[in-house]
Amino acid sequence: MTDATLPSPVASPELQARLATRRSAPAQALGDPGPSAAELETILTLGARTPDHGKLFPWRFVVLGRDSRAGIAAQLEPLADRQPDPRKARAVLAKLTAPPVTVLVVSTPDEGHKVPVWEQELSAGAVCMNLEHAANAFGHAASWITDWYSYDADAVALFGVGAGERIAGFIHMGAAAEPLLERPRPDLAGKVERRP
Structure with a gap:
């Protein structure tokens, strides 16, 4: 069709x-089982069905296995000491290593294209949300995070993110080890303006 x-x-x-009930899972509390290889292929396919002005596909996926994430996390530990709160910076590395499956979404805007970079970056964000929804459709919990290693230049290089690229998010997937907690949601009365 x-x-x-x-x-x-x-x-x-x-x-x-x-x-109406969508919630993110704590990445460090995600465990097995994660998506199978076949499920992940479908999750990536569904994630790629996202708004994209100009049909540029201004993003790419990096599927990070447990071994690669553990190796990168070990290299991130000395970089954590440079962060404002080194203890917390080291602690959040558990978010990177615990989940069974992680998809790194890299924003790859074409700065010379007529479609504004901002719209291309929004497309990468939409991909992140689509991946979360797709993972949930298969019964997996998911978490879209960034953390300090998404912005530190030396850390970003460890993930193979090149010049002109940015990390849109890490989409961690797996089984939630605990019930997902609800969090405060916005009062729409203060967020919605209606014009006749």
Whole structure:
């Protein structure tokens, strides 16, 4: 079926319920099982179905296995000592090493294109959210995080992020070790302006 022959959207109570109860899991509390290889392939495919002005696909995925994450985390430990709170900076490395599956989303904007870089970066953010929803659709908990190692130049290099690229997020997936807690949500009265 091509996009031109896709049926019009229909109401989905299941999707509404999912969006109404969506919560992120603590990355450091994610354990086995994570998505299978086949599930992950579908999760990546679904994640890539995201708004993208200009059809530029201004992002890329890096699937980080446990071994690669453990090696990078070991290299990040000395860099943590340069952070304002070294103890906390080392502690958050557990978010990187604990989950069974992690997808790094790298924003790769084309600064010479007519589509503004900001819109290209928004597309990378939309990919991150799509990946979370796709993981949840397979029954996995997920967490979209960045942390200090997404912004430290030496740390970013350890993940293979090149010049002109930025880390949009680490999407960690697995089984939640504890019930997901609700958090405060915005009062829409202060966030919505209605114009006739």
